[in-house]
Amino acid sequence: MLIKKGIAASLGIAIGKAHIVKEENILIEQKEIPKDKLKAEIKRFRDALGKTKLDLDAIRSKVLNVLGKQHAKLIDAHHLILQDPLITKEVPKLIVTKGVNAEFALSEILDKAEEEFEKIDDEFFHERKHDLFDVGKKILSNLVNREKVTLKDIKEPVIIVAHNLYPSDTLHIRESNKVLGFCMDLGSKSSHTAIFAQSMGIPAVVGLSDISRQIVSGDTIIVDGEQGMVIIAPTAEIIEKYKVRKEELHKQEHFFLRLKGLPATTRDGHKISLMCNVDSAEDAAELTAIKSEGVGLFRTESLYMNRESVPTEEEQVKAYSAIAKAVPHLPVTIRTPDIGGDRVTQLGIKGLKDERNPIMGFRGIRLFIKYPELLKTQLRAIYKSNTEANIKIMIPMLSSLDELCTVKKIAQNVKTELAEEGYAIKGNPEFGVMIEIPAAAIILDSLLSEIDFVSIGTNDLVQYTLAVDRINQYVSELYEPFHPAVLRLINLVVQTAHKKGKPVSVCGEMASDPYAIPVLVGLGVDILSVPIKMQLRSKYAVRSMNFEKFSALAQHLLSLPTAAEIRRIIEEEVK
Ligand code: PEP
Ligand code: MG
Numbered sequence: 301m302l303i304k305k306g307i308a309a310s311l312g313i314a315i316g317k318a319h320i321v322k323e324e325n326i327l328i329e330q331k332e333i334p335k336d337k338l339k340a341e342i343k344r345f346r347d348a349l350g351k352t353k354l355d356l357d358a359i360r361s362k363v364l365n366v367l368g369k370q371h372a373k374l375i376d377a378h379h380l381i382l383q384d385p386l387i388t389k390e391v392p393k394l395i396v397t398k399g400v401n402a403e404f405a406l407s408e409i410l411d412k413a414e415e416e417f418e419k420i421d422d423e424f425f426h427e428r429k430h431d432l433f434d435v436g437k438k439i440l441s442n443l444v445n446r447e448k449v450t451l452k453d454i455k456e457p458v459i460i461v462a463h464n465l466y467p468s469d470t471l472h473i474r475e476s477n478k479v480l481g482f483c484m485d486l487g488s489k490s491s492h493t494a495i496f497a498q499s500m501g502i503p504a505v506v507g508l509s510d511i512s513r514q515i516v517s518g519d520t521i522i523v524d525g526e527q528g529m530v531i532i533a534p535t536a537e538i539i540e541k542y543k544v545r546k547e548e549l550h551k552q553e554h555f556f557l558r559l560k561g562l563p564a565t566t567r568d569g570h571k572i573s574l575m576c577n578v579d580s581a582e583d584a585a586e587l588t589a590i591k592s593e594g595v596g597l598f599r600t601e602s603l604y605m606n607r608e609s610v611p612t613e614e615e616q617v618k619a620y621s622a623i624a625k626a627v628p629h630l631p632v633t634i635r636t637p638d639i640g641g642d643r644v645t646q647l648g649i650k651g652l653k654d655e656r657n658p659i660m661g662f663r664g665i666r667l668f669i670k671y672p673e674l675l676k677t678q679l680r681a682i683y684k685s686n687t688e689a690n691i692k693i694m695i696p697m698l699s700s701l702d703e704l705c706t707v708k709k710i711a712q713n714v715k716t717e718l719a720e721e722g723y724a725i726k727g728n729p730e731f732g733v734m735i736e737i738p739a740a741a742i743i744l745d746s747l748l749s750e751i752d753f754v755s756i757g758t759n760d761l762v763q764y765t766l767a768v769d770r771i772n773q774y775v776s777e778l779y780e781p782f783h784p785a786v787l788r789l790i791n792l793v794v795q796t797a798h799k800k801g802k803p804v805s806v807c808g809e810m811a812s813d814p815y816a817i818p819v820l821v822g823l824g825v826d827i828l829s830v831p832i833k834m835q836l837r838s839k840y841a842v843r844s845m846n847f848e849k850f851s852a853l854a855q856h857l858l859s860l861p862t863a864a865e866i867r868r869i870i871e872e873e874v875k
Pocket of ligand 1: 495597599638736756757758759760761807808809
């Protein structure tokens with residue numbers, strides 16, 4: 301038996317067989333090709349080039365439809381690379397002179413080209429290197445003729461073990477419906493993969509450094525999403541102990557069910573709104589079942605992932621309407637997507653794949669401002685879905701008033717366009733911004749006249765305030781929501797917004813942390829928006845606290861210099 305300590309990313313316990321997910325690397329073997337088979341080998345290579353050309357044609361027409369001519373030029377450049385003598389002449393030459401297989405010859409040529417590129421100190425040529433490898437990888441996959449196996453193909457109940465899973469992989473996990481839990485080498489509690497696991501109610505432990513190399517498929521393991529541990533080859537006694545704990549957690553869930561429909565009011569009568577975070581239209585049924593007070597955050601990224609075309613207006617209307625109609629008398633806050641960062645898409649958006657630091661890069665509203673057509677389509681769909689007059693619009697990753705004004709101008713144009721088409725928008729959706737970048741918190745007073753509400757995205761706010769990448773396990777111990785700088789920024793946002801009578805919500809993971817809830821409510825936060833699975837637990841935390849006591853305590857915490865002291869006091873006060 302071996303116990304590995306990691307980061308508890310999603311509550312619950314899973315006991316089962318491990319299923320290892322390997323990284324997608326193509327292994328190139330050198331094979332000798334007999335003289336009389338060389339012609340056939342060259343033909344095999346030319347066939348792969350033909351298939352790659354067809355792949356590029358298909359990608360080009362998608363990019364052209366979705367992103368326009370300018371961006372389709374990138375694929376034109378890839379077509380040119382495919383016809384470059386380096387590929388069409390040098391590779392067949394090497395197959396013949398060395399008598400080797402096409403995969404090996406191609407990878408040799410690419411390696412040589414890389415050496416040459418390294419010698420050139422020029423941005424343009426560095427870009428071309430990425431394009432060349434992109435095309436090279438496409439040819440290689442056609443040569444090895446590999447079908448991509450995804451997690452949605454899993455048929456037996458298993459626990460997934462991986463070096464890293466992307467948020468898009470977790471969507472496949474939802475589709476497969478067979479994943480009991482997962483654990484991975486990388487990641488932190490607030491990485492998007494962990495957030496998806498929470499919203500699906502799948503136990504998960506991340507940041508385990510090398511677990512994917514310590515287990516083989518079929519090993520029995522326990523994922524303890526409460527303590528942040530993975531137990532490899534547990535004894536019968538330990539399995540029994542965990543079965544008991546699993547049952548206890550189940551009973552706890554049952555106990556919390558009694559809170560369904562009750563208000564989120566503190567013991568001394570202070571009422572806050574407790575809303576839910578949702579990821580897709582599929583959450584509509586659960587949202588109703590749990591009697592949520594509305595949706596504080598609809599993450600729309602999942603509509604844009606695991607596909608090569610952007611969602612159409614109609615498709616989006618369907619998704620947004622499903623949620624808006626599930627809670628017709630309650631607010632539904634739809635966030636324009638924060639794609640980019642660790643939420644990669646296959647939409648062919650140039651730059652996303654090659655970013656040196658994607659977390660600080662091309663993501664959120666920055667990306668949608670650069671691609672206004674995508675923003676327009678989404679806004680049209682949002683306005684059309686507002687049949688219950690309960691939708692609000694929210695912008696992620698905002699850093700300046702200029703960005704806000706640009707988005708509002710686009711929104712105004714979309715409204716005018718719809719009016720001209722004879723479409724009457726029901727109600728006038730409120731507009732809000734997420735406070736995720738410290739700059740937005742600091743200049744909030746200048747933003748308030750343009751918006752109706754603010755929502756603090758603490759996952760990103762902690763990351764950017766402390767300069768700690770939220771998915772990097774090497775610095776995960778520095779990711780500290782109770783850092784004094786974070787609490788002081790939250791206080792600044794609440795105070796500034798309340799002066800102008802605008803409500804403040806928190807929709808990051810802090811909002812469902814039982815230790816953070818009394819502090820946030822004590823600081824004056826009006827709305828907490830939490831994963832559906834955490835809603836009743838969070839309500840329990842609100843209903844167990846005393847508002848007056850924690851208002852005074854929160855003010856005291858603001859004066860403390862270290863997270864350690866703040867944590868010590870909170871842990872003492874929150875039992
Ligand atoms: C946040 O940053 O806190 C947030 C809610 O946004 P996301 O986790 O989707 O980046
Ligand atoms: Mg965020």
